[in-house]
Amino acid sequence: MNRRSGTGYTGIPAWIYAIAAAGALFVLLPLVAMVAKVNWPEFIPLITSDPSLTALGLSLRTSAASTALCILLGVPLALVLARSPFPGQRLLRAFVLLPLVLPPVVGGIALLYTFGRQGLLGRSLELAGIQIAFSTAAVVLAQTFVALPFLVVSLEGALRTAGNKYEAVAATLGARPGTVLRRVTIPLVLPGLASGAVLSFARSLGEFGATLTFAGSLQGVTRTLPLEIYLQRETDADAAVALSLLLVAVAVAVVGLSYRRPGSAAPERAAQ
């Protein structure tokens, strides 16, 4: 294998490269197949049709809202899981991570029996005049439910890696816990928080099963881009493929923007 000068020994056997190439193809080939299927002359009209733009707008808005909600709920969860040992911590972590492995449709059903009209909280909310199921709020809740673990896992890892040496120093310098969190902890784990937020956003953008079950598919209210794609697939395959490509483009843009320079935002280590 031709090695560029200046690169070190990697210790990777040659056959690993072959399998890695096959793995990369496995991911890339379906995307290529989809691109090949795109009806290019009709592409722009297809993705700028009214229902398409409505679905895209709804997807971006709900994903942004659910990412914000993930940060709001996920940062305290990650802090509690990473920093203060307490009885039942492992159990709490297992439950927080559950949506990662749960089929989204099951999540949707669970949410329905919580926030639905006959649900655990839904009945009280109904009395207060708040209806969540089959509304845009339901879309946000469904997306948050499935995306929250991504933020928590990513941030908890960053917190554990950072350790709490800096926090201890900050405290002995007279900083109260709130100040330590704002001026030391959060800035130190900002790269982890950012990548967690990006993953949550991407997961929200692709959410389908829980949304369909819990929020339904009302155009302009709950029909996000993945739901629109699924619906179009039945009637207009060209539109479905065009919208799929749009979703891929949005996802690549979001992930690409935040992973542009891996590690560049990581805290610099003091030279020893």
Added chain:
Amino acid sequence: MTFHLDATLAARGFDVSLSLGPVETVAILGPNGAGKSTLFAIIAGLLRPDTGTAQLGDKVLFDLAADKSLWSAPHTRGTALLAQEALLFPHLSAVDNVAFGPRSAGASSTAARETAMHWLTEVDAGDLASRRPGQLSGGQAQRVAVARALAADPDLLLLDEPMAALDIHAAPLLRRLLKRVLAGRRAIIITHDILDALMLADRVIVLEDGRISEAGPTRDVLERPRSRFAAGLAGLNLVAGTVADAGITTADGMVVAGHHEDTLGPGQDGVAVFPPSAVSVFLTEEHGSPRNSFQVTITDLEPHGDQIRVHAGGLSADITPAASADLGLAPGMTVYFVIKATAINIYPA
């Protein structure tokens, strides 16, 4: 305005009681795992002892007993901690790092910056103000860390081996700097280096196995060490035992003859102390009073200045390289360490 601490932590076999005057620097010496860092963590409020009390001036740091549980949070204690690593906040510039303490105390950002610049100048790091920690060398970072600790205006400064991670060029500079800034302050410094104790501390405390084994003015401890650890630091051999007529008798029956300075009664605990330079090495047993001759097995040989230091049986001897070659010394050999009784000091343990 004194500092007093009295704390026990059974899980780490820790039981220490100490006091500091308002303007005093105390050096804590001791082997690894003796509880030096535990002591600091307890003072700084990062680790909770089982029982004990601590008071800094009129501030109660903690008061823990079976029926009491008073514990003040680290940020209220006024005990700034400086560790081996500088631990500068990587996302803040040097001046913002130093301004962190004043800012946390509620100073305005301009006032905090002014204080920070004052302290940066004080540690000769004024020109580093705008640098990020990643752009500082180890010595520079540690100087900025000193400025940051001082800018917090602590009532008690805790220095945990501040020179240990520095290279041999940066350490003397920081030591001089610390000598200057510690004047007129209250500080505790953990160190492995006898030079730190001599230059920076008024008093030393030797901590072994979580307990204070020896304490006193630096000079006294080095001149008349009572613990094996302090003797090692002072570069002296120490044998502990009970006082007998001619000298002391160790636990395993060895008799060390020497001269008493004080009025020592037989049966009292005592130590026999002598420098490695007073020890001669022979291949056969030498007789002739008043001399001590001990049969020992060599464990190690190492260069020591222009001498060869021979380690054997927990003692050491300094001989010339020529003598070492003549005798053909090597680890594992059995030799005799011979010391004149007049070269051995015996005093109470």
